[in-house]
Amino acid sequence: MILFYDKNANIIGDDGKTDGKIHIVTDSKQAKSIKQQTESGNTSIDLTNVDKVTLNGGDKTVSGVIASVEAESKDTSPGAGDARLHEEGGHTEVDSNGNVIAVAWKPGAKKTGTNKASITPFNGVTKPNANELADYWHTHTSGEISGIDPTTGEPTVTSAAPGPSGESGDIGYQKKLENAGYNATAIQVDTRGSKTVNFYTGSGNVTSIKYNAFKKLKQ
Numbered sequence: 001m002i003l004f005y006d007k008n009a010n011i012i013g014d015d016g017k018t019d020g021k022i023h024i025v026t027d028s029k030q031a032k033s034i035k036q037q038t039e040s041g042n043t044s045i046d047l048t049n050v051d052k053v054t055l056n057g058g059d060k061t062v063s064g065v066i067a068s069v070e071a072e073s074k075d076t077s078p079g080a081g082d083a084r085l086h087e088e089g090g091h092t093e094v095d096s097n098g099n100v101i102a103v104a105w106k107p108g109a110k111k112t113g114t115n116k117a118s119i120t121p122f123n124g125v126t127k128p129n130a131n132e133l134a135d136y137w138h139t140h141t142s143g144e145i146s147g148i149d150p151t152t153g154e155p156t157v158t159s160a161a162p163g164p165s166g167e168s169g170d171i172g173y174q175k176k177l178e179n180a181g182y183n184a185t186a187i188q189v190d191t192r193g194s195k196t197v198n199f200y201t202g203s204g205n206v207t208s209i210k211y212n213a214f215k216k217l218k219q
Contacts, residue, residue, distance in 0.1 A: 064091075121173060175202025
């Protein structure tokens, strides 16, 4: 049984399949209709023509995103001083036996001054083929440098303001993947404020859900 959810991570039904994928129905009216069908006894709901985003890597993608968000808030190594000032990311891929594997990427460089932080997709690991890549994600930084402490000489880190749901560089990279035949789901986590998980394609942002809701997406 493969469960699927509305944007608040409420279980609304299943499609009767066992492929390990997680579906999030993004249209509230469609979600309501599916819930009504489920309550009427339908346990094999057809998701054709339903507005949704899919986590192809299922639980492994959810756990991988959570791990990246937690890593962003910590130093990459003792004394690095890059907690909340660097990006994290990773991806899920399907091996030759059909098993889903989560792979963490090399952390991005430390943000300094007003320079934006970034992370190189698949940096330090081999990019899977189009038929192997399930989902990929990265986090934005939750902190920014507001000044330098005159006593210690260390930067003062404050909370960053919430950013846009999708940035041109992220969307452009996804478009290149799509043009190369990839259909992996692209995920960006805005770790600032209440934390938001954004899903996007090469054409722009598709939908967003709260991070606290995303963490409940488990099979």
